[in-house]
Amino acid sequence: FMSDTAKLEIALIQSSLVWENPEANRAAFSSTINAISTKIDLIILPEMFTTGFTMNPKNIDKNDGEITIKWMQEIAKKKDSAVTGSIPFFDGKNYVNRLFFVFPNGDYKHYDKRHTFTLAGENKVYASGKNRLVLEYKEFKICPLICYDLRFPVWARNTENYDVLIYVANWPKQRINAWDILLKARAIENMAYTIGVNRVGVDNSDHEYNGHSAVYDTLGYQLAYSEKDEVLYATLEKEHILKTRNKLKFLEDRDEFTL
Secondary structure (H helix, E strand, O other): OOOOOOEEEEEEEEOOOOOOOHHHHHHHHHHHHHOOOOOOOEEEOOOOOOOOOOOOHHHOOOOHHHHHHHHHHHHHHHHOOEEEEEEEEEOOOOEEEEEEEEOOOOOEEEEEOOOOOHHHOHHHHOEOOOOOOOEEEOOEEEEEEEHHHHHOHHHHOOOOOOOEEEEEOOOOHHHHHHHHHHHHHHHHHHOOEEEEEOOEEEOOOOOEEEOOEEEEOOOOOEEEEEOOOEEEEEEEEHHHHHHHHHHOOHHHHOOOOOO
């Protein structure tokens, strides 16, 4: 049974990151998250939120992934909220750019970035993911993806009638126009709430990031947007999804093909 009154209160943490310093980043995020006074259902952190977009994961302790998962579980429990974001993770064989989605009870699922960013040589350092993740949380079906995935609409294609599409990113300022346009396009073509969480500041590769984290509804209207180091809030409503999809049955006309 799907209640059409279900809502999801989300917080997008748009922040600068300390280069290759997981401890400092976790401490900074703890402080930001602890300061959130309203009831939140989902907290979204940027891509590689413990390190910045590093191509040297060997500089990070191999056990740090486990430390970060525990930290996410503590935050999730304390805030009674799901928490998601990606980190450089050693899976025992390879490094992957792995997103964790941690539920309030501590359970979690993961997604490994499929489209590794060849322009930065990410494909040489991190193994590419093979499987898309669509999970259920509080009556919403959520599909979390990572940064460069945004440029590939076929991978995001809404074949499973998900409700929410999430991109966590380190998307640089010089290509931010593509980020703005593609986030909006993904929302419209998939008739799903689409959320992009980017970082701000400058990293050690001299890439500048200007945020533009945003939330779009199923018709591509912007519900939240920022270029500053701050927390953005939005309310996702099941009723909005059902109404627009019942009225405009565009998803039923999608092309039949599998990837």
